[in-house]
Structure formats: C-alpha cells, structure tokens
Amino acid sequence: MEEREERFEHMLELVRSTLESGDPARLRGALSEMRGADAADVLAALPEEQHLPLLRAMDRELASDALAMLDEGIARQILSRLGADEIADLLDPLPSDDQTDLINLIPPEHVPAVLRRISREDYEDVAELLKFDEETAGGIMAREILTVRRGLTIQDVIDTIRKEFKDVDHIQSVYVIDANETLLGTIPLVHLLVEDPGRRVEEVMDADPLTVKVDTDQEEVAAVFSRYDLYSLPVVDESGRLAGRITVDDIIDVIEEEANEDITMMAGTGDEEFWERSPLRLSRARLPWLLTGLFGGITSALVMNHFKASIESVLALAFFVPVITAMGGNVGIQSSAIVVRELATGGISIVQTGSKLLRELKVALINGAVIASVLLGIVWLWRGDPKLGLLLGTCMFAIILWATVLGALIPMLLKRVNIDPALATGPFITTFNDILGIVFYLGIATLFLDWIGRGP
Amino acid sequence: MEEREERFEHMLELVRSTLESGDPARLRGALSEMRGADAADVLAALPEEQHLPLLRAMDRELASDALAMLDEGIARQILSRLGADEIADLLDPLPSDDQTDLINLIPPEHVPAVLRRISREDYEDVAELLKFDEETAGGIMAREILTVRRGLTIQDVIDTIRKEFKDVDHIQSVYVIDANETLLGTIPLVHLLVEDPGRRVEEVMDADPLTVKVDTDQEEVAAVFSRYDLYSLPVVDESGRLAGRITVDDIIDVIEEEANEDITMMAGTGDEEFWERSPLRLSRARLPWLLTGLFGGITSALVMNHFKASIESVLALAFFVPVITAMGGNVGIQSSAIVVRELATGGISIVQTGSKLLRELKVALINGAVIASVLLGIVWLWRGDPKLGLLLGTCMFAIILWATVLGALIPMLLKRVNIDPALATGPFITTFNDILGIVFYLGIATLFLDWIGRGP
Numbered sequence: 052m053e054e055r056e057e058r059f060e061h062m063l064e065l066v067r068s069t070l071e072s073g074d075p076a077r078l079r080g081a082l083s084e085m086r087g088a089d090a091a092d093v094l095a096a097l098p099e100e101q102h103l104p105l106l107r108a109m110d111r112e113l114a115s116d117a118l119a120m121l122d123e124g125i126a127r128q129i130l131s132r133l134g135a136d137e138i139a140d141l142l143d144p145l146p147s148d149d150q151t152d153l154i155n156l157i158p159p160e161h162v163p164a165v166l167r168r169i170s171r172e173d174y175e176d177v178a179e180l181l182k183f184d185e186e187t188a189g190g191i192m193a194r195e196i197l198t199v200r201r202g203l204t205i206q207d208v209i210d211t212i213r214k215e216f217k218d219v220d221h222i223q224s225v226y227v228i229d230a231n232e233t234l235l236g237t238i239p240l241v242h243l244l245v246e247d248p249g250r251r252v253e254e255v256m257d258a259d260p261l262t263v264k265v266d267t268d269q270e271e272v273a274a275v276f277s278r279y280d281l282y283s284l285p286v287v288d289e290s291g292r293l294a295g296r297i298t299v300d301d302i303i304d305v306i307e308e309e310a311n312e313d314i315t316m317m318a319g320t321g322d323e324e325f326w327e328r329s330p331l332r333l334s335r336a337r338l339p340w341l342l343t344g345l346f347g348g349i350t351s352a353l354v355m356n357h358f359k360a361s362i363e364s365v366l367a368l369a370f371f372v373p374v375i376t377a378m379g380g381n382v383g384i385q386s387s388a389i390v391v392r393e394l395a396t397g398g399i400s401i402v403q404t405g406s407k408l409l410r411e412l413k414v415a416l417i418n419g420a421v422i423a424s425v426l427l428g429i430v431w432l433w434r435g436d437p438k439l440g441l442l443l444g445t446c447m448f449a450i451i452l453w454a455t456v457l458g459a460l461i462p463m464l465l466k467r468v469n470i471d472p473a474l475a476t477g478p479f480i481t482t483f484n485d486i487l488g489i490v491f492y493l494g495i496a497t498l499f500l501d502w503i504g505r506g507p
Numbered sequence: 508m509e510e511r512e513e514r515f516e517h518m519l520e521l522v523r524s525t526l527e528s529g530d531p532a533r534l535r536g537a538l539s540e541m542r543g544a545d546a547a548d549v550l551a552a553l554p555e556e557q558h559l560p561l562l563r564a565m566d567r568e569l570a571s572d573a574l575a576m577l578d579e580g581i582a583r584q585i586l587s588r589l590g591a592d593e594i595a596d597l598l599d600p601l602p603s604d605d606q607t608d609l610i611n612l613i614p615p616e617h618v619p620a621v622l623r624r625i626s627r628e629d630y631e632d633v634a635e636l637l638k639f640d641e642e643t644a645g646g647i648m649a650r651e652i653l654t655v656r657r658g659l660t661i662q663d664v665i666d667t668i669r670k671e672f673k674d675v676d677h678i679q680s681v682y683v684i685d686a687n688e689t690l691l692g693t694i695p696l697v698h699l700l701v702e703d704p705g706r707r708v709e710e711v712m713d714a715d716p717l718t719v720k721v722d723t724d725q726e727e728v729a730a731v732f733s734r735y736d737l738y739s740l741p742v743v744d745e746s747g748r749l750a751g752r753i754t755v756d757d758i759i760d761v762i763e764e765e766a767n768e769d770i771t772m773m774a775g776t777g778d779e780e781f782w783e784r785s786p787l788r789l790s791r792a793r794l795p796w797l798l799t800g801l802f803g804g805i806t807s808a809l810v811m812n813h814f815k816a817s818i819e820s821v822l823a824l825a826f827f828v829p830v831i832t833a834m835g836g837n838v839g840i841q842s843s844a845i846v847v848r849e850l851a852t853g854g855i856s857i858v859q860t861g862s863k864l865l866r867e868l869k870v871a872l873i874n875g876a877v878i879a880s881v882l883l884g885i886v887w888l889w890r891g892d893p894k895l896g897l898l899l900g901t902c903m904f905a906i907i908l909w910a911t912v913l914g915a916l917i918p919m920l921l922k923r924v925n926i927d928p929a930l931a932t933g934p935f936i937t938t939f940n941d942i943l944g945i946v947f948y949l950g951i952a953t954l955f956l957d958w959i960g961r962g963p
Contacts, residue, residue, distance in 0.1 A: 310766030318844030330869035348830025374804025388774030413786035
C-alpha cells in the first residue's frame with residue numbers, strides 16, 4: 052500500500068499548492084496526469100470550499116469520472132451547490148448507470164431542471180433506470196448496449212461499431228435480438244476479431260447465454276458473475292426482452308458493499324457508515340445496537356439479582372459469569388459468521404444444510420469438551436475442590452453446544468424467510484445468548500447449591 | 508437465490524440418477540449443458556466414491572474447468588487419486604494460473620511426474636509461476652499474454668490473433684514490448700476493432716498503463732482493480748519486464764477471500780474455514796481463540812476475587828459486570844470493524860488518520876453520554892438511589908470513550924507495522940477490553956465504596 056499512498060500524497064500536495072498559489076496552468080498540469088479515482092480522492096481530502104474550484108479546473112471527462120467515483124456524501128454535497136446546466140454538462144460523458152446514480156443524489160427539487168438539460172437519448176435511459184430499486188439488477192445495469200438483428204454478418208457488426216461506437220470501453224458483448232427485442236444470444240466483442248467476417252451472427256453467438264432479470268437482487272447478480280467468471284451479463288425484463296447490461300467493474304463494488312454490510316451487521320453499526328462523516332448520523336446508526344446491548348446487560352443484572360441468595364452463599368458464582376457469557380458469544384459468532392459468508396458467497400446450497408449443522412455440532416462437541424475440561428481443571432486447582440469446577444464445566448459444555456448450533460441454524464432460517472442472514476451475527480443474538488447463558492448457569496448452580504456449598 | 512438453487516437441485520438429481528442407472532448416454536446428455544462451476548458443485552455434493560466416475564464421464568474441457576473451480580479440499584482429494592497422465596491431460600486446457608494452483612494441490616511426490624507430462628510451453632510457464640508466493644500478484648497472474656513489438660500495425664496484430672489465438676476469452680489486452688521485454692504500453696483488445704488498421708501499435712497504445720509488480724500483495728492488486736475499474740492488469744518484474752497478466756475474474760475471488768479473512772478474524776475462527784470439512788481441523792482453527800477468551804474470563808474471575816471485599820459489601824456491583832464488559836466489547840468492535848474495512852477497501856489514506864480518530868471520538872462522546880445517562884436512570888429507578896447509578900454511568904462513559912478510540916487506533920497502528928489490521932477486531936482485543944473494563948469499574952467502585960454504601 053505504501054507506494055500508492057506516497058504517490059497519492061505527492062499528487063495531493065501538488066494540487067493543494069497550485070490551488071493556493073492560484074496558478075491555473077500549473078494546476079491543469081497537475082490534473083492532466085490524474086485518473087478519475089485519484090481526482091475523487093483528492094477532492095475528498097480537500098476542504099469543502101476548494102471542491103468547486105478544483106472540479107471546475109478539471110477537464111470535463113475527468114470531472115465527470117471523479118464525480119461518479121466520489122463517496123455519496125461528498126458527491127451529494129457538491130451536486131447541491133452546482134447549477135442545473137453544470138450538472139447536465141458533467142453527466143453527459145457518463146454511462147447511463149452512473150448518470151442515474153448521480154441524479155439520485157441531486158436535491159429532488161432540482162432534478163426536473165437537470166433532466167430537461169440532458170440529451171433526449173440520455174433522458175430516456177435515465178427515466179427507464181430510475182424505475183428500479185437501487186439494489187437490483189435494474190438498479191445497477193446500464194442501457195448502453197450494442198444490439199444487432201439476426202441475419203447480419205460479422206463484418207456488418209464491425210462496420211456498425213466503427214461507425215457508431217467511438218467509445219467501446221464500456222461494451223463487452225454484442226447482443227443478438229429479434230423484432231420484439233427478445234434476447235437470442237450474445238457474442239463477446241473480442242470474438243469479432245477471430246471469427247470469419249462472412250459468418251452470420253446467429254451462427255457464432257452463444258445461443259444459451261446467462262441472463263438475470265431486472266428485479267434480481269444485486270447480491271445474486273454478483274454471485275452469478277463470481278460463479279461463472281463473467282465480464283458482463285445481459286439483463287432481461289419479465290418477457291425476456293433485453294433491458295440493459297451489467298459490467299464486472301460495477302460488480303466489484305457490489306461485492307465490497309455486501310461484504311461491508313455483513314461486517315457492519317456483525318459489528319452492530321447499521322448500514323451506511325462508509326461514506327458518512329457526520330458524527331451525529333454515525334451515532335444514530337450505532338446507538339440502537341448499543342441500547343440493545345445495554346438492555347441485555349440490565350436484564351443480566353436482574354437475572355443475577357433474582358439469584359441473589361445463591362450468589363450470597365457462594366460468592367464465587369458471580370466471578371464466573373463473565374467467562375460464561377464471553378464463551379457463549381464467541382462460539383455463536385464463530386459458527387454464524389462462517390455460515391453467513393457461505394450463504395453470501397453462494398458456497399452453500401440448501402441440500403447441504405444438514406451436513407453443515409452436523410459439522411458445526413461435531414466442532415462444538417470437541418471444543419466444548421476441551422474448554423470445559425480446562426475450565427474444570429483451573430477452577431479445581433484454584434479452589435482446591437472439584438465441585439464448582441464440575442458445575443462450571445458442565446454448564447460451559449452445554450452453552451457451547453447450543454450457542455454453536457443456534458449460531459449456524461439461525462442464519463439459515465433467516466435466509467429461508469428472506470431476511471438478511473447477517474443479522475444473526477449481530478448484537479441481538481449475542482445479547483440473547485448472554486442472558487440465556489446466565490439464567491442456565493445460575494439456575495443449575497442454585498439446584499446444586501447445597502452440594503457445592505458442602506465443599507471445603 | 509431460489510431459482511438458481513432449484514435449477515441446481517434438478518441438475519444434481521439428474522446426474523445422481525443417471526450415475527446410478529449406469530446409462531452413459533443419458534449421463535453425457537445431462538453433463539452436456541453444464542458449465543464448469545455447476546459441474547464443480549455437483550461433484551462437491553456427491554459422495555467421494557462417485558467423484559472419479561463422474562469426472563471421467565465429462566468431456567475434457569468441462570472436467571478441467573470443474574477441477575479448477577472446486578474447493579481446494581475436494582480438488583486435493585481428487586488429485587491424490589488420479590494418475591500423472593490423467594492429471595496432465597486435465598491440466599492441458601487450463602490457463603497457466605489455474606494449472607499452477609492445481610499443481611500446488613498435488614501430493615509433492617507426484618509433481619515431477621505430472622510436470623514431465625505437460626507441454627514444454629506449459630511447463631515453462633508453470634515453473635515460472637511456482638516461484639511466487641500464492642498471495643502476491645506473481646502468485647495469481649497467468650502467463651498467457653499477447654505481446655507485440657513496436658512498429659507493427661493494427662492489421663498485423665489482428666492477423667497474429669487470427670493465426671495464433673483461437674481462444675481469446677482469457678485475453679483482454681495487447682501488450683507492446685521492446686527487445687528487452689520491457690512493457691511500453693497496452694491496447695485493450697476491443698480497440699483493435701475501431702482503430703484504423705494501418706496505424707502502428709505505438710500510436711494507439713496507452714503509453715502510461717497501470718501495472719503492479721510481481722511481489723505486490725494480492726489485496727493491493729485488488730484495490731487497484733477496484734479503484735480504476737479495470738478488466739485486466741499487466742504484472743512486471745523489478746526491472747519493468749512484462750511477467751504476466753491478471754484478469755478481473757481472479758480478482759473477484761481475491762476480494763471475496765480478503766473479506767472472508769476479515770470476517771473470520773473478527774469472529775475468531777482462524778483462516779481456512781471455507782472449504783474445510785474436517786471437524787478436527789475446524790476445531791483446531793477455532794480453539795486458540797476460545798482459549799484466549801477462556802483465560803480472559805478466568806482473569807476476570809481473579810480480578811473480581813481481588814475485589815471480593817467490595818462485592819461482599821455491595822453485592823449489586825457484581826450484577827453490572829456483564830453490562831460493563833458487553834458495552835466495551837460492542838463499541839470496540841463497532842469502531843474497529845469500520846476502520847478495518849476502510850483500510851481493506853482502500854478508502855482511507857494515512858492523511859486521514861487524524862480525522863477518522865476525531866470522528867470516532869465525537870461518536871463515542873455522543874453514544875457514551877446517551878448510554879451512560881440511560882444506565883444511570885435505570886439503576887437509579889431500580890435502587891431508588893442515584894449513587895450506584897452515578898458510579899456506573901461515569902465508568903460506562905469512560906469505557907465507551909477508550910474502547911472506541913482504541914478500536915479505531917489499533918487497526919491503523921497494525922497497518923503501519925504491516926500486521927493484518929483485522930486482528931484488532933478479534934477476540935484478543937475484546938478480551939483485553941473486558942479485563943481492563945472490570946479492573947477500572949471495580950477499582951473506582953472500591954474507592955467510592957463508603958460513599959455508595961452509605962446510601963439507602
């Protein structure tokens with residue numbers, strides 16, 4: 052990472068100093084070697100008041116790319132300060148998916164003015180894309196597609212591309228359609244180079260291409276890309292008509308986003324953390340999870356209060372409450388995190404549910420036996436009497452078994468009822484396990500209190 | 508997910524029944540419509556004794572693809588039962604990176620026999636690739652590259668491709684090199700379609716292409732792909748000579764792998780969980796983390812024992828230990844998970860360290876104040892006296908502050924000294940926070956014991 056960071060620091064310093072010295076020629080020089088992603092990071096690292104001057108000093112392509120790659124929060128903020136003409140101008144070079152994403156960030160009252168200013172063709176694409184949920188195939192696809200009819204030759208297609216598509220960087224495949232725009236097949240663009248120019252498109256196309264529907268969830272789309280090593284994928288509507296295409300660069304964002312979602316869910320920090328800078332909004336995302344933990348903790352205190360008499364008679368019972376709760380939490384997270392990721396990356400199918408549960412149960416039996424024995428040994432040594440150790444070891448073994456199995460089972464159940472399985476790794480479950488663990492432990496201890504108490 | 512799962516179930520059932528009925532023609536029919544990834548999943552779902560018969564019923568391309576896409580554990584197991592001739596035959600259609608990955612799974616004593624049986628050219632590529640660490644650019648790149656010399660025209664390049672490269676699916680770019688094999692520039696393959704055939708390659712190439720070095724870490728390579736929306740990336744050695752190329756489909760695997768690593772680290776389950784089926788090995792991966800938690804718990808018990816006198820005089824002090832430890836753990840994970848993912852997905856740079864810490868501190872101040880007040884209120888109501896509540900609230904506020912800041916700071920520090928920052932989200936830190944929290948809480952409580960005790 053170091054080299055890339057150094058290069059970036061250097062770039063940032065150059066921009067900062069030329070912005071301050073107000074030397075437009077040197078600033079343009081500094082910007083000329085930059086790619087969109089770098090320009091976006093430079094913008095993000097500079098104070099707000101320098102955003103617009105810097106953006107306006109970039110040539111339009113760079114400014115557009117930078118805007119498309121900025122964190123949502125900063126892009127939203129910049130867009131709120133630009134005029135409709137300027138926004139339309141910046142949208143122009145972008146593909147329709149990026150245009151749509153940016154339009155979603157414009158203050159709603161300015162959207163009509165911007166839409167009136169973009170080209171007719173762009174307007175139609177954007178209006179179509181705005182209909183879809185952002186987290187579906189329709190929401191991430193673009194409309195820039197190269198379609199041809201049956202009967203054309205490879206040479207015809209090459210001629211069309213030469214005439215109409217100056218910018219082929221966003222195009223990976225040619226789509227063959229019929230008069231109803233139904234997708235018949237696909238031809239990877241590079242195949243045009245090696246196929247006999249006289250052959251017809253229907254002879255060389257893949258006639259059974261993978262597709263996704265407009266309403267397919269983006270996580271499922273990502274799983275298809277990952278599974279079949281794709282570069283692009285056509286999207287069709289309910290009746291099989293071609294609606295757009297998704298390219299792999301957008302899928303990388305989806306995969307990172309979904310992994311981040313699993314992790315923030317696990318950490319209990321809500322969703323939109325990654326571009327957020329406002330402490331108030333961050334606090335609002337995290338507080339509900341902390342409050343859950345707090346009320347769980349208060350419940351634990353009430354449970355302990357309920358068993359007050361037992362604790363008073365054997366004070367050491369209280370000392371082991373943290374180890375009981377920590378272990379239930381730990382093994383629960385271990386098994387649920389694994390199952391959640393297996394579900395997310397498509398590595399598990401329902402047929403395997405039973406075998407995964409059995410696997411987790413076996414692991415729990417081994418780990419439970421080891422941890423329980425070590426705990427028994429230590430407590431025995433410490434107290435010079437095996438009784439409390441035996442009680443603790445037995446409870447620990449039971450808690451490890453059930454927390455592991457629950458940890459694996461709950462995400463699978465959530466998945467079946469279409470709730471995000473990652474919820475099962477979050478503080479709700481940990482808190483639930485904590486309370487159950489304390490009730491179980493102190494309950495058993497109370498039953499055997501006389502027996503423990505009779506020891507030395 | 509449901510539709511894909513149903514199709515898969517159907518496919519699996521068909522293969523299973525035709526395998527059992529022993530009807531080779533129907534089996535070949537069932538296999539003919541399958542892609543490599545599907546065949547790999549069917550293999551994984553069937554019992555071991557059916558792996559070889561099924562693999563041998565597939566045509567070679569499909570069998571090769573399936574083998575390359577199998578989980579490492581199953582692939583290793585299948586390769587251990589195949590002869591050197593059969594393995595060499597299966598390796599033949601694969602690109603050099605997949606060949607190398609599979610050779611790494613063959614029992615070491617069989618490797619020389621396999622290497623003797625693959626083509627001269629494949630042997631040279633694989634021997635070169637075997638030199639590199641699996642988690643570096645050199646370890647994930649392939650050697651199938653299309654290189655041309657300066658001075659050639661676009662038409663020359665197209666002619667070369669038509670003559671020599673029947674299979675262009677793995678090729679995304681043409682690389683222009685000089686006599687020393689130094690990389691001069693790249694041309695995306697699709698540009699060949701739109702460029703004037705008479706122009707020379709040096710006129711149309713991108714003369715300042717992004718590259719990575721053979722020893723660049725794969726996580727950094729993935730960050731470059733993600734940042735610049737790339738489809739492929741050339742890899743160069745220390746002296747700038749072209750060594751290979753990486754395509755985006757392999758990067759998707761890297762991104763999923765790295766996210767899984769972060770998550771397993773966070774959950775405390777060691778590394779290689781995802782293809783592992785042996786409960787013993789899984790248990791070995793998870794036990795060290797659980798033992799850490801256990802010894803942490805025992806330490807907590809010792810700490811509580813040390814403050815025995817205080818607890819005996821105000822028993823309720825013990826009741827609130829779980830809420831103190833839970834909250835320290837929760838806020839620590841919240842801030843560390845966010846910072847770890849920001850570091851992993853390249854969204855943070857060192858310049859921002861200060862501002863991220865400040866952001867976390869502000870969030871901690873808000874959340875600490877809210878949680879502490881709620882806790883104070885509840886304990887006051889419960890006990891009819893504010894003193895214990897005041898003590899608990901104050902401790903809670905302090906613990907939330909330090910756990911949040913530590914949670915954000917430690918991953919950044921680990922990153923600087925080149926240790927995986929995700930370690931900071933694991934059980935080590937949680938355990939450490941637990942103990943520190945209890946010491947702090949009971950220590951303060953003991954200092955103010957008379958004051959609390961004097962209450963009603």
